[in-house]
Amino acid sequence: MTTPRVGVVTFPGSLDDADALRAVDVMGGDGVPLWYAEHDLRGVDAVILPGGFSYGDYLRAGAIAARASIMSEIRAFADRGGPVLGICNGFQILCEAGLLPGALIRNRSLRFVCRTIHLRVETLQTPFTEDLVPGEVLDLPVKHGEGQFVATPEQLELIENEGLVAFRYCSQAGEVDQMWNPNGSTNGVAGVRSRDGNVLGLMPHPEHAVDPDLGPTGGQALFASLLSRALARA
Amino acid sequence: MSRFSFEVLVTLKHGLADPQGKAVEEALPALGWTNVSEVRVGKHIRLTLEAPDEPAARIQVDEMAERLLSNPVIEEFRVMDVERA
Numbered sequence: 347m348t349t350p351r352v353g354v355v356t357f358p359g360s361l362d363d364a365d366a367l368r369a370v371d372v373m374g375g376d377g378v379p380l381w382y383a384e385h386d387l388r389g390v391d392a393v394i395l396p397g398g399f400s401y402g403d404y405l406r407a408g409a410i411a412a413r414a415s416i417m418s419e420i421r422a423f424a425d426r427g428g429p430v431l432g433i434c435n436g437f438q439i440l441c442e443a444g445l446l447p448g449a450l451i452r453n454r455s456l457r458f459v460c461r462t463i464h465l466r467v468e469t470l471q472t473p474f475t476e477d478l479v480p481g482e483v484l485d486l487p488v489k490h491g492e493g494q495f496v497a498t499p500e501q502l503e504l505i506e507n508e509g510l511v512a513f514r515y516c517s518q519a520g521e522v523d524q525m526w527n528p529n530g531s532t533n534g535v536a537g538v539r540s541r542d543g544n545v546l547g548l549m550p551h552p553e554h555a556v557d558p559d560l561g562p563t564g565g566q567a568l569f570a571s572l573l574s575r576a577l578a579r580a
Numbered sequence: 581m582s583r584f585s586f587e588v589l590v591t592l593k594h595g596l597a598d599p600q601g602k603a604v605e606e607a608l609p610a611l612g613w614t615n616v617s618e619v620r621v622g623k624h625i626r627l628t629l630e631a632p633d634e635p636a637a638r639i640q641v642d643e644m645a646e647r648l649l650s651n652p653v654i655e656e657f658r659v660m661d662v663e664r665a
Binding site for chain 2: 405406411413441442444448449451452453454455456496498499501530
């Protein structure tokens, strides 16, 4: 049986690349390290842009990394329908690269948030959520200072009308309310997908939530779904 | 080819909440200034480039401001001519 190969890109200042590689391995895939300055995806079946502070968040979070060498390959891979997942800083990079709509700005509270949150699954139309249940609530950690999702009025209309919201912050029971929103994101948006569904970005960290010894395990379902879709491409 | 210097001023779009501006605004009364409102924090980028003439230089700066120096989803920018370096 073929093992799906999932590439994880390391940029200068990436922090969660090792955790993402480990999460892929723990969930039964083969994590493949990728380097930002190269033009080589090493034939992987899916790509993860991990969390961290690429380029020290200079200019804007994700702005410089979005123009790194490997991004032209990732853009072409995404155009061919390849699954691309951006987590936290990776989500910021995908927005800056124009692969996802919207932008992420300073948390409304001005405070860095670091805690476990609840997340409601809004769409199954991504390789990462296909095996989930609509309305299902996942527990995942967040840890960010610039996670407030915003978009232009036109983008917001598109995002909501076409069901591009992948996840919203919610209560344990799944109700969406400002009270459960850790960063002031518009409409409680925690993650969005591309129109074709193969590109997904989210602020919470599924890669930190696959091992029951280390906290919540809400990330397992996302990785399992990704690996089964990636296997179909392998 | 001549050298041209520009200043690019990047600000958050109107209507978009500016948490940094708000924090500054809320700190001012502690120093006795209680009459300040609408504080907005932006970025100031200064750069020099070589170009055949000023119009060509300005076109390039506008393009750089659109494609990297600012994010059109959340920001606006203004380019100001500084001097012929």
